[in-house]
Amino acid sequence: MDSQTKPALIIRPAGESDAPAMGRLMVETFLRAHKGQIPQGAWQRRQQEWTWEISAAGWSRTLREIADGSSPKDCIYLAVDNEVRGEEKIAGLIMGGPAEVGPWTNAGEILALYVSHAFHRRGLGRRLIQAAVRHLRGADMDRLVIRCLAANEPANRFYEALGGKIVGQQEADEYGFPILEQIYGWDDSSLLLGDGGK
Ligand SMILES: CC(C)(COP(=O)(O)OP(=O)(O)OC[C@H]1O[C@@H](n2cnc3c(N)ncnc32)[C@H](O)[C@@H]1OP(=O)(O)O)[C@@H](O)C(=O)NCCC(=O)NCCS
Numbered sequence: 001m002d003s004q005t006k007p008a009l010i011i012r013p014a015g016e017s018d019a020p021a022m023g024r025l026m027v028e029t030f031l032r033a034h035k036g037q038i039p040q041g042a043w044q045r046r047q048q049e050w051t052w053e054i055s056a057a058g059w060s061r062t063l064r065e066i067a068d069g070s071s072p073k074d075c076i077y078l079a080v081d082n083e084v085r086g087e088e089k090i091a092g093l094i095m096g097g098p099a100e101v102g103p104w105t106n107a108g109e110i111l112a113l114y115v116s117h118a119f120h121r122r123g124l125g126r127r128l129i130q131a132a133v134r135h136l137r138g139a140d141m142d143r144l145v146i147r148c149l150a151a152n153e154p155a156n157r158f159y160e161a162l163g164g165k166i167v168g169q170q171e172a173d174e175y176g177f178p179i180l181e182q183i184y185g186w187d188d189s190s191l192l193l194g195d196g197g198k
Pocket residue numbers: 029030033113114115116119120121122123124125126127147148149152154155157158159161162
């Protein structure tokens with residue numbers, strides 16, 4: 001199949017065999033993105049203690065719970081680069097589920113969104129959110145919230161570009177250091193789909 005018939009960057013659900021690559025992407029992208037956005041002491045603890053393997057074990061557990069039906073409302077999607085023939089490279093990941101914060105009932109939440117820096121500004125963040133929103137709406141969660149570090153200006157700009165409004169803020173804890181989070185919300189998440197909510 002040539003590149004005209006096989007799109008290089010696709011979005012697909014994650015499976016348990018993806019966990020090792022997800023752990024690597026998550027740890028690398030988190031540390032790079034949040035350096036300078038969280039207190040230095042918290043960032044160093046993450047760097048020292050949070051290995052790819054630890055993150056992968058967490059993803060593996062979560063993916064198993066989705067597969068065996070114990071977390072039916074959660075979803076995990078990947079952005080995958082198929083450009084190199086016969087090889088898949090995971091370029092981004094998203095996890096969605098029932099909201100744990102925010103002003104609304106029947107809301108879904110984006111619980112993790114990480115796109116590898118080499119793939120930024122190619123529309124993958126938007127496409128991953130759309131995939132998660134379709135799943136959440138299918139599970140009767142028509143509103144959406146996302147927690148984001150107040151200091152994470154690129155991500156704040158991204159959520160604002162997608163029409164998100166600040167609907168709350170809270171102080172969270174990272175290794176004993178306080179961090180300020182903004183809660184972005186969409187009162188009607190179909191606006192993110194740009195296709196009338198289908
Ligand atoms: C935030 C993030 C998910 C955005 O993903 P992305 O694939 O680069 O975003 P997209 O290409 O889909 O961007 C869609 C639109 O959002 C806006 N946008 C995205 N990144 C932006 C930035 N750094 N500055 C300003 N606007 C931005 C733009 O309007 C963009 O459209 P355009 O490129 O046509 O101008 C990505 O930067 C990321 O993973 N960052 C590191 C981890 C992180 O901070 N995650 C969020 C945790 S809450």
